[in-house]
Amino acid sequence: MSAHRGLHSKLTFAGLLITLGIIYGDIGTSPLYVMKAIVGAHAIDANIVLGGISCIFWTLTLQTTIKYVIITLSADNHGEGGIFALYALVKRTKVKWLIIPAIIGGSALLADGIITPPISVSSAVEGVRTFYPDLNTVPIVIGILVALFTIQQFGTKLVGKFFAPMMLIWFAMLGTLGMMQITNHWEVLKAINPYYAYHLLSIHPDGFYVLGFVFLCTTGAEALYSDMGHCGRKNIRISWIFVKATLVLNYFGQAAYLIQHEGETLQSLGGEFANPFYLVMADWFKPFGIVIATIAAVIASQALITGSFTLINEAMRLNFWPKVKIKYPTDLKGQLYIPSINWLLLLGCIGVVLHFRESSNMEAAYGLAIVLCMIMTTFLLNYYLIMKRVPWYVFSPIIAIYLAIEGSFLVANLDKFPHGGYVSLIISGVLIGIMATWFRAKKISKNYTKFVKIAEYKKVLAELSVDLSIPKYATHLVYMTNANRIDEIEEKVMFSILQKRPKRADIYWFVHVNILSEPYKTEYKVTEIVKDDLFRIDFNLGFREPTKINLMFKEVLRDMVKNGEVDVTSRYESLSKNNIIGDFKFVLSEKFLSNDSDLRWDEKIIMNTYFMIKKLSLSEEKAFGLDSSSVKIEKFPMVLHPPEKIGLTRIE
Structure with a gap:
């Protein structure tokens, strides 16, 4: 400034x-x-x-x-x-x-x-x-x-x-x-x-x-x-x-x-x-x-x-x-x-x-x-x-x-x-x-995104991290989130970790990018949600700054390791003895319009046009500057105005 x-x-x-x-x-x-x-x-x-x-x-x-x-x-x-x-x-x-x-x-x-x-x-x-x-x-x-x-x-x-x-x-x-x-x-x-x-x-x-x-x-x-x-x-x-x-x-x-x-x-x-x-x-x-x-x-x-x-x-x-x-x-x-x-x-x-x-x-x-x-x-x-x-x-x-x-x-x-x-x-x-x-x-997409309180999932995430009966998915599992509040996360993120296929990781990371109303600023804030198990990083970037999350995330980790806030060494015994850094996996969610949506005519035009343009635009991993070899894309249906009751009749 x-x-x-x-x-x-x-x-x-x-x-x-x-x-x-x-x-x-x-x-x-x-x-x-x-x-x-x-x-x-x-x-x-x-x-x-x-x-x-x-x-x-x-x-x-x-x-x-x-x-x-x-x-x-x-x-x-x-x-x-x-x-x-x-x-x-x-x-x-x-x-x-x-x-x-x-x-x-x-x-x-x-x-x-x-x-x-x-x-x-x-x-x-x-x-x-x-x-x-x-x-x-x-x-x-x-x-x-x-x-x-x-x-x-x-x-x-x-x-x-x-x-x-x-x-x-x-x-x-x-x-x-x-x-x-x-x-x-x-x-x-x-x-x-x-x-x-x-x-x-x-x-x-x-x-x-x-x-x-x-x-x-x-x-x-x-x-x-x-x-x-x-x-x-x-x-x-x-x-x-x-x-x-x-x-x-x-x-x-x-x-x-x-x-x-x-x-x-x-x-x-x-x-x-x-x-x-x-x-x-x-x-x-x-x-x-x-x-x-x-x-x-x-x-x-x-x-x-x-x-x-x-x-x-x-x-x-x-x-x-x-x-x-x-x-x-x-x-x-x-x-x-x-x-x-x-x-x-x-x-x-x-x-x-x-x-x-x-x-x-x-x-x-x-x-x-x-x-x-x-x-x-x-x-x-x-x-x-x-x-x-x-x-x-x-x-x-x-x-x-x-x-x-x-x-x-x-x-x-x-x-x-x-x-x-x-x-x-x-x-x-x-x-x-x-x-x-x-x-x-x-805006429509944001209005129909359901958020849940992270506090309700702290216990299960801490237990999942040490549950040896589930194969380890990654040492570090990173989710990009649109949740503005630090104490919230999208419901689909918890669904991805716990239900879609239980994903055990040593450390979970939630990363949020906040675009500011000023042109040039590069700040970040780290919040420890569960000690040694769950962290959230908020990047505050000016609206003219490049979004290079891969490089920024590595820089944050270097600072955290230097300050003794986190240990990124692999927790596999053989790799840990040799001080090998653990693997990182980024999970991004890609929405598609669900067939269960009951759209108004104007929403139908807007959302169909949006998804058509989206096919021609840059993929999420490239937009965030992520290395595609470490990215997993998961597809989630976006349901707008679901019918409250279909009215099925049970027969014997």
Whole structure:
């Protein structure tokens, strides 16, 4: 915890540079497509251009700077950010329905991770058409995406060192290009006056529609919050001053160029695939600009991919997602790789590229999902401010203003639905379905798990341990338990030990994993229930910590042996004389839906879907990081609403 405090209070040049490389990929590449989307194929209208950049300036100020950089970054969960970290923080308020915005927001952010790489890379690569108008960029874009997703398995430690200086070059280029155009048309700066935004939205017939494209300038704000744990709050806040300045300069520079060509179309200025981002460049610089833009787009994609891995990892710990395989390619804290998610994201990105083909078509799909995520964050933020005892008359107007702003963005983005917005909503809908089903099924399962008091079984377990008439099953018998109370255990565990096949062991161990509402913590507690015969270990792990029970259990045993709390030497006479450590056997229970269950229609859908998804997810022993050679899986029927009486009639 002190390390995280240090991270958030420390401000260094290296920290600022790393922040540029990690945090701003998504929001930093938005100048590639925002102005192009606002102007579209229509003749350039100075009112729309001025109103558009006025909206962009105030969106970056109100939405990104005030809401995210100033307010939301304060809502950190022991140094970590993101919608799931925020949910883990506010669920302490015991408001049950907060699970809804958490699941919707998390799903929308993941959907954004499928659309951002294609639109960023496509927008950058399409600059090549300035020189080769007939070039088909689709294979190039897919090739870059395949390469990007393939290198994920090796980690981003080395690539990360390359990111920071490249993004510094990128932002310096944005600011310089923008400033050069502004000096030719200083009048464009009058768009800082919010009147031009108001004029566009209230008077111009196409004004409100433009708001859907203006929103694209702030889509990376949610990712910025999610990556807070990597860089620290102070580094983000200070570096944002530089980033915002370069973004604003570039947007105003593109606007200055467009206003000077009022009445013309982008096509007449630079061909069929003209983009104001590239039109402001000198011809000699365009090849360099295209290369730098493509690298920046790849970095933006990289940030969202790693963010998606972190998001899924948190979702698993919070019981929102099936257990999947996680790899740790480097020794960096929080650096992880999830193969199944990596390849699913790649398939999704390729599907988006093949479906839309052009970045201009992708703009319609982009933004609708992320605005939902932002609205959900606002709901959770409301409860965070309540939890922090901020007076209602302070936070209520703030929340109301942001709900109004984001509600307007949502309505404007709904216009995109028939033009491609349905794609992001379908992806979000599928993800919401998986998360909601998994969470609900886990809850149903927990409600129908029967617990018994361990005290009632102490005597029989102590006697079983020394009953030589029963063959020894293992020296150490370990059961994973979901019982939160130390004095309780699942009835099925006692059934497994005493009745399914009596399992004699020298020492019985009950191991419980408790996922905390904070991100990084590794603690354990040992309780001796029956002296020398029965122990319980409780692991308290942060929701971003890997669950490696095999290694953790061995470490606990080493400490206990060192302290003289337990003797793990085999109790077989010949092995004991030679100080041989006893064998360990882990027993895991796998549930299946009993035919005796009498389910309601909604429970039937949820539980059948749950067991179908479970077949595709990681097995319990792999999820707990156990060695499969020492694991025994036992199947138990899960009975929901058993019929109380069948009504049999006895005949003679």
